Amino acid sequence: MTTFNSLGLSKSVLKSVLEMGFEEATPIQEQTIPIAMDGRDVIGQAQTGTGKTAAFGIPMIEKINQDLKKTQGLVIAPTRELAMQVATELNKLGQYKGVRVLPVYGGSDMGRQIRELKNQPQIVVATPGRLLDHVRRKTINLSNIHTTVLDEADEMLNMGFIEDIKAILNAIPLQRQTLLFSATMPKEIHEIATKMMKKPETVKLKSKQMTVDKIDQFFVEVNEGKKFDTLTRLLDIHVPDLAIVFGRTKKRVDELTDGLSARGFRAEGIHGDLTQGKRMSVLKKFKRGGVEVLVATDVAARGLDISGVTHVYNFDIPQDPESYVHRIGRTGRAGNEGHAVSFITPREMAHLHLIEKTTGTKIQRLPIPSSDEAHKGQQKIVVDKMMQSIESEDLDAYYAQANELLAQHDSATVIAAALKMLTKERKDVPVNLTSLSPISVKQAQKGNKKNDNRNYDRKKGGGKGGYNRNHKPKGQYNKNNGGRNRNYQQKRNQNSNS
Numbered sequence: 001m002t003t004f005n006s007l008g009l010s011k012s013v014l015k016s017v018l019e020m021g022f023e024e025a026t027p028i029q030e031q032t033i034p035i036a037m038d039g040r041d042v043i044g045q046a047q048t049g050t051g052k053t054a055a056f057g058i059p060m061i062e063k064i065n066q067d068l069k070k071t072q073g074l075v076i077a078p079t080r081e082l083a084m085q086v087a088t089e090l091n092k093l094g095q096y097k098g099v100r101v102l103p104v105y106g107g108s109d110m111g112r113q114i115r116e117l118k119n120q121p122q123i124v125v126a127t128p129g130r131l132l133d134h135v136r137r138k139t140i141n142l143s144n145i146h147t148t149v150l151d152e153a154d155e156m157l158n159m160g161f162i163e164d165i166k167a168i169l170n171a172i173p174l175q176r177q178t179l180l181f182s183a184t185m186p187k188e189i190h191e192i193a194t195k196m197m198k199k200p201e202t203v204k205l206k207s208k209q210m211t212v213d214k215i216d217q218f219f220v221e222v223n224e225g226k227k228f229d230t231l232t233r234l235l236d237i238h239v240p241d242l243a244i245v246f247g248r249t250k251k252r253v254d255e256l257t258d259g260l261s262a263r264g265f266r267a268e269g270i271h272g273d274l275t276q277g278k279r280m281s282v283l284k285k286f287k288r289g290g291v292e293v294l295v296a297t298d299v300a301a302r303g304l305d306i307s308g309v310t311h312v313y314n315f316d317i318p319q320d321p322e323s324y325v326h327r328i329g330r331t332g333r334a335g336n337e338g339h340a341v342s343f344i345t346p347r348e349m350a351h352l353h354l355i356e357k358t359t360g361t362k363i364q365r366l367p368i369p370s371s372d373e374a375h376k377g378q379q380k381i382v383v384d385k386m387m388q389s390i391e392s393e394d395l396d397a398y399y400a401q402a403n404e405l406l407a408q409h410d411s412a413t414v415i416a417a418a419l420k421m422l423t424k425e426r427k428d429v430p431v432n433l434t435s436l437s438p439i440s441v442k443q444a445q446k447g448n449k450k451n452d453n454r455n456y457d458r459k460k461g462g463g464k465g466g467y468n469r470n471h472k473p474k475g476q477y478n479k480n481n482g483g484r485n486r487n488y489q490q491k492r493n494q495n496s497n498s
């Protein structure tokens with residue numbers, strides 16, 4: 001066990017870390033913080049949800065000169081939501097040192113952003129498109145930057161972003177320190193990365209598989225036309241606290257959201273065609289539990305850290321194994337348990353095997369559940385609630401009526417009627433989705449990302465503002481286990497179908 005104390009942090013950063021509920025360093029933090037604090041370039045690869053943000057955030061904050069009111073640190077992240085989240089975490093890490101952090105992303109007011117950048121926040125966390133815009137307009141001063149981070153580095157150095165990244169890096173002083181982090185780092189990208197850095201130290205945590213072993217991984221083999229019914233049945237059986245359903249295209253996400261709402265689920269969609277205001281409000285609602293199913297394109301696949309996500313469903317199989325790793329990594333974070341189910345059409349089985357091979361994981365087959373099982377899942381929720389009521393509520397006022405009913409009918413009939421009334425009868429509203437063609441292995445191996453509709457930061461949208469991550473310390477890295485997990489554990493034990 002490595003405490004943050006033994007990593008040689010300054011008093012103020014140590015205070016922030018402890019206040020954030022971090023008691024011991026995670027392995028990637030333990031291994032990269034000393035190297036990065038030494039000023040060396042680092043490529044850090046560790047599984048999803050293992051604290052890579054603080055692994056680069058802590059050394060970056062330590063290096064900031066708080067008396068110098070100039071932009072000294074730059075973090076680039078692929079999506080607006082991730083940029084906001086990273087900025088929030090850095091703000092917390094730097095709160096006692098008094099470091100100012102500004103998120104800069106597309107879809108928010110340009111004029112205001114320019115004014116804020118003029119004040120030279122010490123750290124800027126930005127999406128590439130908007131950042132390049134500022135570089136070209138000369139509305140950001142990069143001349144004092146000594147530390148640059150590419151979060152989700154393999155994605156940032158992929159086809160869609162690499163030209164922007166090169167242009168940005170070319171505008172930053174050469175004597176900078178560069179830190180690259182991701183849960184995945186394909187060999188070709190690692191080579192590209194190395195060329196952009198100064199003798200980088202690669203820290204890759206040894207593990208058999210790319211994914212966290214706390215995530216149970218399943219697949220269902222199902223025809224395209226049966227996917228939707230299968231999804232709603234699984235949701236009824238699993239009863240997730242919070243679930244994310246990934247669809248391949250924006251249109252798919254819209255259709256899935258409408259379909260789930262029609263069947264009585266509190267579902268909302270998130271993708272790159274929505275205004276920034278809408279994207280943020282959906283995410284906020286999801287974090288608060290006001291939305292139980294978030295339907296998303298790959299725009300939500302990387303980096304987002306939302307506590308309470310117990311299930312991830314790949315309604316459409318991801319384009320490449322890396323995307324699979326990131327998508328399912330939205331659950332099972334910071335030592336918590338998670339569950340992932342991928343829907344595979346018969347013609348996509350080869351693609352599934354490629355994912356298994358690349359990630360070093362065996363994905364277990366799950367039979368397609370029947371509507372009867374789904375209905376039993378819903379009844380189980382009512383039974384659990386009744387049991388809780390029996391154990392903890394004062395029922396005195398109800399006994400007279402209960403005895404009267406029992407005088408007329410046998411007890412099983414009375415309870416069956418109560419169960420029927422309380423069980424949510426899922427209206428099997430017919431839902432027709434536009435059919436998508438299966439993904440072939442060839443398509444995936446080519447890394448064909450042209451038509452995957454990620455649309456990260458290319459859209460001009462309205463709305464601005466930020467959200468506050470409601471951080472709860474949790475999981476194996478500290479002893480303080482959040483309430484949601486306990487509830488979930490209970491639910492799991494009670495729900496023998498899951």
Ligand SMILES: Nc1ncnc2c1ncn2[C@@H]1O[C@H](COP(=O)(O)OP(=O)(O)OP(=O)(O)O)[C@@H](O)[C@H]1O
Nearest residue numbers: 022024026048049050051052053183303305334477
């Ligand atoms: N040392 C620690 N002890 C306890 N919790 C931690 C520690 N470090 C980070 N965390 C928490 O773990 C969660 C996951 O961290 P983070 O988002 O940095 O993961 P990540 O490795 O970047 O994942 P991804 O690959 O999905 O981006 C966060 O809620 C974070 O606050």
Ligand SMILES: [Mg+2]
Nearest residue numbers: 052053151303
């Ligand atoms: Mg991350």
